[in-house]
Amino acid sequence: MPDFILRKWSAWSPEINDGDDRLIDANNVSVPACVPKLLQRRLTPLAKAVFAVADRCIDAGEALPVVFSSAHGELSKSLEMLKAIQAGEELSPTAFSLSVHNAIAGLFSIAYHNHQEITVIASGREGIAPAFIDALGILHEGANEVLVVLYDEPIADFYPTAPFNLNSAGSCVLALRLSLSGAGLSLSLNRSTDTRDAGEHSVQLLAFLKFLLTDEQALNLGNWTWCKK
Numbered sequence: 001m002p003d004f005i006l007r008k009w010s011a012w013s014p015e016i017n018d019g020d021d022r023l024i025d026a027n028n029v030s031v032p033a034c035v036p037k038l039l040q041r042r043l044t045p046l047a048k049a050v051f052a053v054a055d056r057c058i059d060a061g062e063a064l065p066v067v068f069s070s071a072h073g074e075l076s077k078s079l080e081m082l083k084a085i086q087a088g089e090e091l092s093p094t095a096f097s098l099s100v101h102n103a104i105a106g107l108f109s110i111a112y113h114n115h116q117e118i119t120v121i122a123s124g125r126e127g128i129a130p131a132f133i134d135a136l137g138i139l140h141e142g143a144n145e146v147l148v149v150l151y152d153e154p155i156a157d158f159y160p161t162a163p164f165n166l167n168s169a170g171s172c173v174l175a176l177r178l179s180l181s182g183a184g185l186s187l188s189l190n191r192s193t194d195t196r197d198a199g200e201h202s203v204q205l206l207a208f209l210k211f212l213l214t215d216e217q218a219l220n221l222g223n224w225t226w227c228k229k
Contacts, residue, residue, distance in 0.1 A: 004136060007145065007184040008177040010056035011209050012049045015170040018213060024052055034060070035111040042094070044074055046153050047104050049173045054108065054149050057177040063114040064177075065138050066105070066147045069121040069131035071201035073101040075155050104151075117143075127204040129224040132178075132189055139180050148176040152202035168202035174209050186229035198222045 014026040031040050031048050032055040043051065058064060077099035081091055098107075102120040109118055117138060123130045128150055135146045153171040198204055198221040211219040211226065219226045 003188045004132075004139065004178045004180060004186075005182050005184040006176055006187055006212075007179050007182060008057050009175060009212060010053045011172070011174045011212075012053050013170065013172040013174075013206065013209060015172065015206060016209060016213070020213060022056075024049070024056075039107055039111050042098060042107065044077070046074060046151065046171060046173070047107065049171070050104050050149060050151050051108065051111070053173045053175045054147065057147055057175045058112075063112065063116050064145055064147045065117040065143050066108070066114065066149060067119045067121065067131050067135045067138070068102070068105045068108075068149045068151075069123055069128065069201065070101070070151050071122065071124055072152065072155055073122065074099065074103065074153075076153070079156055079158055123201045125200050127198060127201050127222045127224075128208055129189070129222060135178055136189070139178065145177060145179045148178060150174045150176075150201070150205050150208075152205055154202075168206055170206075172202070172205050172209060174205060188227045188229060190225050190227070192220065192223050192225050194220075194223070196220060196222055 010022050010024065012024040012026065012029060016023065017026065029049050029052050031043060031051055035051060077095065081095060081099060084091060101122050105118050105120045108114065119134050121130050121134065131148050131150060135148050138146045151173040152168060154168055204221045207221060208219060208226070217228050
């Protein structure tokens with residue numbers, strides 16, 4: 001039996017352009033009309049992409065449990081605040097509140113009136129697997145479907161990367177609508193005894209997106225293996 005069914009997915013990545021209609025045009029990201037104008041003004045380019053991608057995987061007025069996962073979130077906002085402090089400038093309370101790791105998830109829950117369970121993971125070197133594990137837990141607890149949103153963007157050169165593979169070539173957002181049954185792509189997730197250096201969340205995210213877009217039947221990342229059924 002497969003571990004889960006991938007019912008629907010959508011993605012945005014300037015690094016990948018293969019014509020698949022599930023990929024949003026990297027140069028044409030528009031915020032869904034259901035998002036209030038006041039909230040739209042608070043969205044960064046990465047947040048706009050998250051909203052646009054996630055919106056494709058849910059129906060109008062629908063609220064699903066959601067698992068958000070990112071290695072660094074919008075770390076660039078924190079860096080800008082540090083620069084402001086260094087320059088002796090006052091910090092904006094709004095800027096601070098939107099710099100925390102769950103800021104995008106919070107704005108999403110407000111815009112979509114989503115009162116379902118929402119989890120935000122900072123997985124780092126554990127990669128993308130924790131988001132799937134959390135989503136499977138929600139499904140086995142009784143939810144019919146769950147939305148997983150994986151996102152990351154390159155971090156500034158200010159932060160050291162060696163010897164860790166912290167950075168990716170470009171930004172990427174991937175939304176996955178998962179269930180335990182129904183129509184869709186059957187996938188299994190198994191823990192491996194091998195230990196692989198697959199890089200952090202941002203690097204693994206691009207690898208998983210490419211896995212979905214190709215005929216490749218298995219993907220090994222870190223201690224985990226995803227298989228298409």
